[in-house]
Amino acid sequence: MMFQNLGFMLNHTWLIPAIPFFSFLLVGLFIRPRSPKLAGIVATVAVFAAACCAYVLAWEYFHLFPAGTERHALVPWNFEWLRYQEHLAVRAGVLVDPISVLLMVVVTTVSALVHLYSIGYMHGDQGYGRYFTWLNLFTFSMLGLVVAPNILQMYVCWELVGASSFLLIGFYYEKPSAVAASKKAFIVTRFADLGFLLGVIILGYYGYHFFGELSPALAQQMGQYTAGGVVDPFDFAYLTHPEVLSKFVGLGTGFLGVSLLTMAMVLVYMGAAGKSAMFPLHIWLPDAMEGPTPVSALIHAATMVVAGVYLVARTFLVFATSGDALMVVAYIGAFTSLFAAVIGCTQDDIKRVLAFSTLSQLGYMMFALGVATMDHPLGYTASMFHLFTHAFFKALLFLGAGALIHAVHSNEIWDMGGLARKMPITHATVLIATLAIAGIWPLAGFFSKDEILVSALENQHYGIFGLGLLVAGITAFYMFRIYFVSFWGKARSKHAEHAHEAPLVMLIPLMILAVLSVVAGWVPMGEFVSLGGASHGAAEGAHHGINWAVAGPSLFVAAIGISVAWFLYGSGHEERSKSVASSLGGVYTTIKRKFYFDELYLFITHKVVFRFVAAPIAWFDRHVVDGGVNLSGWITRTSSTALSRLQTGQVQTYGAWFVGGSIGALLVLWHLMF
Amino acid sequence: MSFSEIFVQAPSAVHWLILSSLLFSIGIYGILTRRNAVGILMSTELLLNSASLNFVVFNKFVAPSSVDGQVMSLFVIAVAAAEVVVGMAIFVALFKCRKTVDVTQMNLMRN
Numbered sequence: 001m002m003f004q005n006l007g008f009m010l011n012h013t014w015l016i017p018a019i020p021f022f023s024f025l026l027v028g029l030f031i032r033p034r035s036p037k038l039a040g041i042v043a044t045v046a047v048f049a050a051a052c053c054a055y056v057l058a059w060e061y062f063h064l065f066p067a068g069t070e071r072h073a074l075v076p077w078n079f080e081w082l083r084y085q086e087h088l089a090v091r092a093g094v095l096v097d098p099i100s101v102l103l104m105v106v107v108t109t110v111s112a113l114v115h116l117y118s119i120g121y122m123h124g125d126q127g128y129g130r131y132f133t134w135l136n137l138f139t140f141s142m143l144g145l146v147v148a149p150n151i152l153q154m155y156v157c158w159e160l161v162g163a164s165s166f167l168l169i170g171f172y173y174e175k176p177s178a179v180a181a182s183k184k185a186f187i188v189t190r191f192a193d194l195g196f197l198l199g200v201i202i203l204g205y206y207g208y209h210f211f212g213e214l215s216p217a218l219a220q221q222m223g224q225y226t227a228g229g230v231v232d233p234f235d236f237a238y239l240t241h242p243e244v245l246s247k248f249v250g251l252g253t254g255f256l257g258v259s260l261l262t263m264a265m266v267l268v269y270m271g272a273a274g275k276s277a278m279f280p281l282h283i284w285l286p287d288a289m290e291g292p293t294p295v296s297a298l299i300h301a302a303t304m305v306v307a308g309v310y311l312v313a314r315t316f317l318v319f320a321t322s323g324d325a326l327m328v329v330a331y332i333g334a335f336t337s338l339f340a341a342v343i344g345c346t347q348d349d350i351k352r353v354l355a356f357s358t359l360s361q362l363g364y365m366m367f368a369l370g371v372a373t374m375d376h377p378l379g380y381t382a383s384m385f386h387l388f389t390h391a392f393f394k395a396l397l398f399l400g401a402g403a404l405i406h407a408v409h410s411n412e413i414w415d416m417g418g419l420a421r422k423m424p425i426t427h428a429t430v431l432i433a434t435l436a437i438a439g440i441w442p443l444a445g446f447f448s449k450d451e452i453l454v455s456a457l458e459n460q461h462y463g464i465f466g467l468g469l470l471v472a473g474i475t476a477f478y479m480f481r482i483y484f485v486s487f488w489g490k491a492r493s494k495h496a497e498h499a500h501e502a503p504l505v506m507l508i509p510l511m512i513l514a515v516l517s518v519v520a521g522w523v524p525m526g527e528f529v530s531l532g533g534a535s536h537g538a539a540e541g542a543h544h545g546i547n548w549a550v551a552g553p554s555l556f557v558a559a560i561g562i563s564v565a566w567f568l569y570g571s572g573h574e575e576r577s578k579s580v581a582s583s584l585g586g587v588y589t590t591i592k593r594k595f596y597f598d599e600l601y602l603f604i605t606h607k608v609v610f611r612f613v614a615a616p617i618a619w620f621d622r623h624v625v626d627g628g629v630n631l632s633g634w635i636t637r638t639s640s641t642a643l644s645r646l647q648t649g650q651v652q653t654y655g656a657w658f659v660g661g662s663i664g665a666l667l668v669l670w671h672l673m674f
Numbered sequence: 675m676s677f678s679e680i681f682v683q684a685p686s687a688v689h690w691l692i693l694s695s696l697l698f699s700i701g702i703y704g705i706l707t708r709r710n711a712v713g714i715l716m717s718t719e720l721l722l723n724s725a726s727l728n729f730v731v732f733n734k735f736v737a738p739s740s741v742d743g744q745v746m747s748l749f750v751i752a753v754a755a756a757e758v759v760v761g762m763a764i765f766v767a768l769f770k771c772r773k774t775v776d777v778t779q780m781n782l783m784r785n
Contacts, residue, residue, distance in 0.1 A: 647783075647784065648781065648784055649780075649781030649782060649783040649784030650777075650778060650781060651777070651780075652705070652706050652707070652777060652778075655705060655706050656706050659702060659706065
């Protein structure tokens with residue numbers, strides 16, 4: 001359907017991804033070689049402009065569809081991108097619906113603040129201009145992913161964010177560890193994207209075949225997205241249409257007793273799990289901390305890693321139709337949240353703790369989606385809500401950690417200590433974020449976590465609910481562990497003794513994010529983002545009160561976690577933590593080594609894949625494929641050497657050949673004619 | 675026509691053509707085997723003569739009323755004279771430069 005009175009931003013939504021894109025080109029091609037300083041300013045201003053556009057867009061969109069009405073997905077702008085056949089084409093464009101608006105606001109806000117912070121953090125760095133170029137590229141790719149109206153455009157932008165993430169993790173390319181980390185991140189996510197691509201292909205293949213069987217009315221309706229009977233089988237509106245979904249269900253079982261739909265969605269989820277670093281594809285995220293800290297805040301905490309959650313939310317109806325695929329999402333998410341939280345308790349690198357915390361919180365978002373059903377879609381809202389709040393407090397934690405690292409010149413929490421007095425603003429903002437992630441009322445994390453736990457409980461997933469509660473306690477413990485160790489006690493290194501507060505340009509983003517971490521929880525998310533439009537929206541919107549039966553226990557476990565952290569790591573008690581660690585012995589070491597997953601992957605890749613798969617293939621390539629090529633080259637060279645002897649330079653020899661040849665030809669002709 | 679009759683009869687077209695073929699073959703042989711460039715030039719003269727002999731013969735035996743073949747052979751003689759002048763000039767220049775007109779030494783185009 002068409003809306004005539006769209007606001008300016010709704011009509012020009014394409015500006016939001018376009019501004020960072022053109023800024024990327026401008027900064028990367030023209031400004032960076034001349035003035036890195038200007039590059040930083042232009043890049044930052046561009047993203048701030050995009051953020052303003054996103055705010056206007058959100059205002060216009062939620063005014064167009066006030067609370068209680070059905071919120072349609074709008075495609076204000078699109079164009080034919082790929083045409084395969086007469087009736088098969090893919091249209092790229094921008095999609096505006098509640099979750100894409102939400103993500104646009106989050107991405108542009110965090111990105112703008114990170115850009116601003118980076119001006120201070122990256123000051124004087126060799127690759128200052130390059131850094132801002134890639135950061136802009138990332139922002140564009142992420143926004144392109146968010147507004148994608150079809151799964152193919154999403155896939156392309158998905159790879160683009162992967163590429164910019166690779167570039168930024170490997171930003172310090174002189175450092176071998178950074179290079180290794182960037183390769184690891186790229187290969188692991190790329191491997192996962194293989195599954196995503198296969199899933200997309202399965203969906204697109206059957207989606208195209210169903211088009212011929214659809215009722216003419218629906219085919220007409222699809223004309224909104226697909227002009228004149230041309231089907232775009234990758235369009236989200238098409239894929240999530242009930243009639244198409246029922247056709248998918250009708251496909252029945254495909255392979256090993258798994259229905260084709262489930263198989264496709266599990267493959268899609270594999271891509272989502274790779275990007276969101278779900279177990280067992282989580283191994284790249286902790287290493288990705290080799291990148292500059294603001295990059296970790298933007299890409300590996302607030303935005304890119306939630307792309308997987310966003311993908312599952314975007315295709316939620318398809319997942320829910322499959323059912324089994326959604327359970328995969330739920331259980332892998334729940335397991336990851338616990339697994340990562342446990343590892344987070346033992347790490348000493350502040351950024352690694354935060355990385356494992358990110359894994360854990362992403363697991364939270366995933367299982368929130370997994371426990372939601374079409375009848376009780378609270379988990380859907382809760383997941384998006386947690387995504388929203390988590391982006392702010394996790395970005396704040398990373399930026400705060402960046403300020404600490406900037407001051408102490410070390411990532412190790414045991415090199416810090418006693419920084420609360422020397423860096424009061426950093427301390428205050430990080431404390432807010434730590435309380436927020438621990439789920440303490442009235443900060444942001446409390447509300448979203450509460451909603452996730454309620455949704456798990458309401459849909460009778462008691463196991464996941466209990467696990468979520470446990471993880472909430474562990475989260476509080478490890479977050480306060482790093483808080484106590486780095487801010488309290490005595491300075492443990494020379495740099496920590498002489499630490500200074502960060503410059504103002506770094507503190508402003510911290511303060512803004514701290515404010516957001518406080519207020520984000522009070523956003524009545526159920527009124528903005530809910531599944532199924534008005535009918536559920538109104539019902540779930542009414543829910544937004546706090547369920548103290550859930551919030552009470554979750555506050556209680558958070559308090560336990562904080563107390564334990566204080567008992568073990570608070571001022572002057574550090575020897576207690578060491579005795580606990582030594583009494584746990586092998587268990588502690590196992591956890592600290594991240595359950596030996598990196599070693600396991602190394603074993604599988606080096607000892608199994610390299611030796612038994614790659615080595616024979618390499619041999620075949622070197623000896624058979626290359627051998628064949630070399631053989632043809634050798635034949636040509638040898639014969640040409642032999643033939644070149646014929647060129648004597650003696651015209652008489654040539655003449656003799658010519659006469660002989662002419663006579664021969666004459667004889668042949670004669671023989672043929674007579 | 676038996677072999678002996680060839681020598682008894684007044685010469686016919688075949689006799690003349692055999693003569694011209696012999697001239698041509700000798701010319702070819704000379705071109706391919708002579709090492710001296712002047713000898714090669716002389717051999718080409720033989721080729722040209724055999725060709726102009728053909729013109730005259732065909733003129734006489736095919737179209738005796740016209741003189742086209744004879745005109746053509748006069749042309750050939752004139753062109754051959756001009757060609758000899760140019761060829762000899764080249765050889766003189768070559769001899770001045772390389773002190774030889776042995777064509778086996780002229781292998782700059784080798785390989």
